[in-house]
Amino acid sequence: MELFGGINPAVLIASLMVAAVPILLAAIGELVVEKAGVLNLGVEGMMIMGAICGFVAAVESGSPLVGFIGGALGAAALSLIFAFLTQVLLANQVATGLALTLFGLGLSSLIGQGYVGIKPPLTGEVPFGPLADIPVIGTILFQHDWMVYASIAVIAAVWAVLRYTRTGLIIRAVGESHDAAHALGYKVIRIRVLAIMFGGAMAGLGGAYISLVRVPQWTDGITAGAGWIALAIVVFASWKPWRVLVGAYLFGGITVLQLNLQAAGARIPVEYLSMSPYLITILVLVIMSADKSRAALNAPAALGRNFHASR
Amino acid sequence: MFRRTLLGTAAVALGLSLAGAAFAQDKLKVGFIYVGPVGDGGWTYQHDQGRLAVEAEFGDKVETVFQENVPEGADAERVLTQMALGGADIIFTTSFGYMDQTNAVAAKFPDVKFEHATGFKREHPNVSTYDARFYEGRAVMGTIAGHMTKSGKIGYIGSFPIPEVIQGINSSFIHAKKINPDVTISVVWAYTWFDPAKEADAAKALIEQGVDVILQHTDSTAPLAEAAKTPGVIGFGQASDMTEYKPSPRVSAIIDNWAPYYIKRVGALLDGTYEQSAAWEGIAGGEVEIGEITDAVPAEVKAAAEKMRDDIAAGTYHPFTGPINKQDGSVWLADGVVAQDGELAGMNFYVEGITGDIPQ
Numbered sequence: 001m002e003l004f005g006g007i008n009p010a011v012l013i014a015s016l017m018v019a020a021v022p023i024l025l026a027a028i029g030e031l032v033v034e035k036a037g038v039l040n041l042g043v044e045g046m047m048i049m050g051a052i053c054g055f056v057a058a059v060e061s062g063s064p065l066v067g068f069i070g071g072a073l074g075a076a077a078l079s080l081i082f083a084f085l086t087q088v089l090l091a092n093q094v095a096t097g098l099a100l101t102l103f104g105l106g107l108s109s110l111i112g113q114g115y116v117g118i119k120p121p122l123t124g125e126v127p128f129g130p131l132a133d134i135p136v137i138g139t140i141l142f143q144h145d146w147m148v149y150a151s152i153a154v155i156a157a158v159w160a161v162l163r164y165t166r167t168g169l170i171i172r173a174v175g176e177s178h179d180a181a182h183a184l185g186y187k188v189i190r191i192r193v194l195a196i197m198f199g200g201a202m203a204g205l206g207g208a209y210i211s212l213v214r215v216p217q218w219t220d221g222i223t224a225g226a227g228w229i230a231l232a233i234v235v236f237a238s239w240k241p242w243r244v245l246v247g248a249y250l251f252g253g254i255t256v257l258q259l260n261l262q263a264a265g266a267r268i269p270v271e272y273l274s275m276s277p278y279l280i281t282i283l284v285l286v287i288m289s290a291d292k293s294r295a296a297l298n299a300p301a302a303l304g305r306n307f308h309a310s311r
Numbered sequence: 312m313f314r315r316t317l318l319g320t321a322a323v324a325l326g327l328s329l330a331g332a333a334f335a336q337d338k339l340k341v342g343f344i345y346v347g348p349v350g351d352g353g354w355t356y357q358h359d360q361g362r363l364a365v366e367a368e369f370g371d372k373v374e375t376v377f378q379e380n381v382p383e384g385a386d387a388e389r390v391l392t393q394m395a396l397g398g399a400d401i402i403f404t405t406s407f408g409y410m411d412q413t414n415a416v417a418a419k420f421p422d423v424k425f426e427h428a429t430g431f432k433r434e435h436p437n438v439s440t441y442d443a444r445f446y447e448g449r450a451v452m453g454t455i456a457g458h459m460t461k462s463g464k465i466g467y468i469g470s471f472p473i474p475e476v477i478q479g480i481n482s483s484f485i486h487a488k489k490i491n492p493d494v495t496i497s498v499v500w501a502y503t504w505f506d507p508a509k510e511a512d513a514a515k516a517l518i519e520q521g522v523d524v525i526l527q528h529t530d531s532t533a534p535l536a537e538a539a540k541t542p543g544v545i546g547f548g549q550a551s552d553m554t555e556y557k558p559s560p561r562v563s564a565i566i567d568n569w570a571p572y573y574i575k576r577v578g579a580l581l582d583g584t585y586e587q588s589a590a591w592e593g594i595a596g597g598e599v600e601i602g603e604i605t606d607a608v609p610a611e612v613k614a615a616a617e618k619m620r621d622d623i624a625a626g627t628y629h630p631f632t633g634p635i636n637k638q639d640g641s642v643w644l645a646d647g648v649v650a651q652d653g654e655l656a657g658m659n660f661y662v663e664g665i666t667g668d669i670p671q
Contacts, residue, residue, distance in 0.1 A: 011519050019512060109348065116350040117532070117555045215507040215533045220348030221380065224506045255509075259516035262499040263466065270500045270670040 007260050010139040012253075017144065018214065020252030021151045022047070022206035022223070026230035027237070027244045028151075028158050029202025034234060035162065036195035037175035037302035041097025042082055044227025045104020046200045047207035050075035052108040054208025055120055055218045064123040068147070068208050075204025076197045078104055083196040087189050090306045105221065115218045123147065123213050147209050152245070154202070159241035171195060175300035178307040188307050203227065229281075236284055238298040250284075251277055341365060341577055342399035343377040344390060346406035347505040353530035354504065354550040354567070355379065358405045358428075361569035368574045372581060383408025391416040395423045401580055403573065404428065406504065407473050414438055424585065426576060429475050431656050436587055441572055444593030445475060446482035446655070447623045448565035449526070450630035451601050452547050453483035454619045455563060456524040457490025458612040459545055465524040466517030468510060468534055469500045472670045474658045476528045481662045482630045483526050486619070488664060496665055497522055507533035518544055525560075535561050545607065552602045563616065564602025571597055591652065594624045631655065636663035 026043050033040050040046075050071035057070025082100050085091040125132075126149065128142040162168035170191060173181040178188045210226070211218055229251060237243035258273035266273075343362050347355040362375050376399065381390050387409045394402055395416060401424040404413045410430035417425040417435045425438045433440055456465045465487055469476050480498060487494045497520060499513045506529075514525055514534035518541050525546040527534045532553050538544040538560035548556070548564025572590060579585040592598040601620050604613045622628035633644030638661040644650060661669060 008519070015512075015515060015519070022508075109350070112350065117352050119536070119555060210508060215511045215531075216536045217352075217507070217532055219352060219505075219507050219531055219533075220350050221505075222507050224508055226508070256512060256516065259499055259509075259513050260519065263497045263513075263516040263520040263522070265497060265667055267668075269668075270502070274500070274502050 007257075007264050010136045012256060012260060013140045014143060016249060016253035016256045017140075017148055018252075019256050020248040021148055022209050022214065022226050023230045023233060023251060024151050024245065024248035025154065025206035025209065026203040026227055027233040027248055028155055028241060029199035029206075030230055030234050031237070031239060031241060031244055032158060032162075032171065032202075033195050033199035034303055035175045035239060035300055036171050036192050037178060037300050037305065037307075038086065038192050038196055039093045039097065039304040040079070040082055040100070040196060040199060041094060041231065042079070042100025042104065042227075043199075043203050043230050044223060044225065045101035046075040046078050046203035047104075047210075047227045047230075048108040048221070048223045049078045049104045050204025050207030051211035051222050052112045052115070052207075052218060053204065055115060055211040056111065058120045058208075058212055059115065059118055062121050064121050064212055067120065067212050068205055071208025071212075072201040072204040075207060076200040078107075079196050079200025079203075080193075082200075083193040086306065087192055087196075090308060093304050093306070101227065109220045112218050112220065118218065120212050120216050122216070145213055147205075147213060155241050155245050162241065172300070175302055178302050178305070182307070182309060188309075192307070203230070206230070232281055232285070236281065239300065240298070247284075251281060254280055338374040339369075339372060339401070339577065339581055340397075340399045341373050341375045342394040342397075342402040343375065344381050344387065344394070344402065344404045344406075344409060345377060345379040346381060346383060346408070347530055348379050349377075351505055351530050352532050352551055352553060353548075355405070355530065356551050357567045358403070358569055361573040364570035365573045365577050369577060369581065373577060381409075385412075388412040388416055392419070395420040399423060401426065401577065407471070407475065424580060429473075431589075433587065433589065439576075439588045439590070441576075441588075441590040442475070443567055443569075443598040444591060445565060445567075445599060446478040446630055447593040448599045448601060449479045449482035450486045450623065451616050451619050452526055452563065452565065453486030454490060455547075455604070455608060455612060455616050456483065456526065457487035457494055458615065459562070459608060460487070460491065460494060460524045461543070462521045462523045463491065463493045463495060464520065464522045465494060465496050465526065466514075466520070466522035467496055467498045468513045468517070468525065468527040468529050469498050470504050470528045470530075471502065472500065474656055477658045477661070477669060478655055479526070479528055480665070481658070484665055485635065485662060486630070487524075490615075498665075498667060500670060501529055503529065505530045507531040510534050511537045514538060514546075532556065548602050554602075557603075558605035559607035561602075561605070562607045563604045566600040566602050568598055568600050594620060595626060637661070638663055638665060 026047055030043055053074025054067045054071025058064050058067025085096045086093050123145045126146050132138045132142040174188050174191050182188050233247040236247045254277040345355040349359045378390050381387050403426045405428045407429045410432050413425050413427040414432050414434040417438045427440050429442045430440050467480050484496045501509050501513050510529045510531050511533040514537035523544050527549045535546045535556040538546045545562050546560045548561050550567050552564045552566050553561050629649045631650035633648040634646045635644045637643045
């Protein structure tokens, strides 16, 4: 089974699943944040903080697991700055988010000074034994490191929590109408702060995946804009968890495919291949927002609006 | 009254800035514009080593400033202008994509010396260019690649389709083919100098296509980290030694050593002998160094590579020596003819045997 003289679809799907993990995790975290009515544009900054904190934790402890936890904690700590500024001091969310990205990029560079050129401990594949040897399916499903499976589990968990639990209902209520939620006695600020921290932790996991697995090393600016793509994917997914998975795989897939097509010598001009992931993202965004009433219906009504109990 | 105060303030500010300028005259201010972060472990790291060498050489006589992560394009002009206004006496712009910006800003600051790396435009008397003959290093890498590839497929991660990169692709391929006539080369254009995730993906795509020797023209160590995941795949350090991937996958490296050039130019400016120039040094001049060839390659391969290096250094062999045909089969260099520097500086074609098109 070969396409374009040498691209094995099974291998391609397997590598797109790996390529999509960072944006998938960051996007699902941001989805929860936005569902709670907060627009945090600092995803890129939180991702890169996760990348360096995860890297440092993994190198110092020798354990990739500790690394991922460290990455999640580091980015969640950064997101607390955003939470304090926007939820307590009621700063503008867009401006604060952008500042968070710039701050995260600088701080990560500072922390990473002594970690350039070091190799982190290896994150191994999950041993599935004979399952991994099944042709095609084994390659696609059973030859990954555990973060790939964890990322899908996170999507399923977020979907289930938002849809079926009381917690999910409260988060959505806060995001749709914070005044009504407040009138019902829910602590709007506290819930939003927790959502922001969850978003930070997920972005941190995504960042740590880049520095520990995908590009196992630390260099300044390692996330290279992945956080912005994660933000676009949330809109692309119209705030639905499973569509985040589709969006991330689509983007990851096209990125991997365009490099594979080049390596396989496809006679398509490189410029078109390079721009294709972004073109498709724009195209889908246009299609999704063509039906204005539905798109508007999906966006949390209180998105980006600050809440103060006195109003 | 208000107006007078304003004018007075302006005059004081002007006086202060003039005083500042006069004060700055004591030290020669040397500026550097970097395309990536200093910690990239490759291209920019080496330029920064050159900057540190200048400081070490001249001590109190110079002051260096640098700006990292400067995008190629309009933004570079802003950064350059700022640096020139900030009192820099000589500015090194260390990436090909700063070519037009360097010349544009140089026109506005005739008293500031500009040095543009890897470019060819010297539109004003205060613009010099400097480059290194990386293709000489590629000839050595190609020789190792031809010996080491088992699949007969070597991969090349290209940054941008500019002459310097095309020289590298052609030189690698020519020398690999001399060892193994069946060798093919797959080129992936990453359209970036530095994007670790993308470089890793490009390396991965090449490995999935059966490539077992990867040459990179991008600046991070990510392709080597990716190669390390698959046994039997080797690569080379790019711009910097990248020793942390020794002995395999990194079996050797092309090291850019800018320190001698920077010291020479800054020294010339200090003692007043500075002149516009177009430098293009290679292995012989010490600008291109071949990193240690590790024991991961057999001794005879190492010997062949070292002989290639020494022949080039001695001037007895030029990597582009005919007969070489262009991709379409037409003759480029007849038997024994050596390529002229002018032709190389504008190289925009593949040699015979490479498939695919160069993006225009």
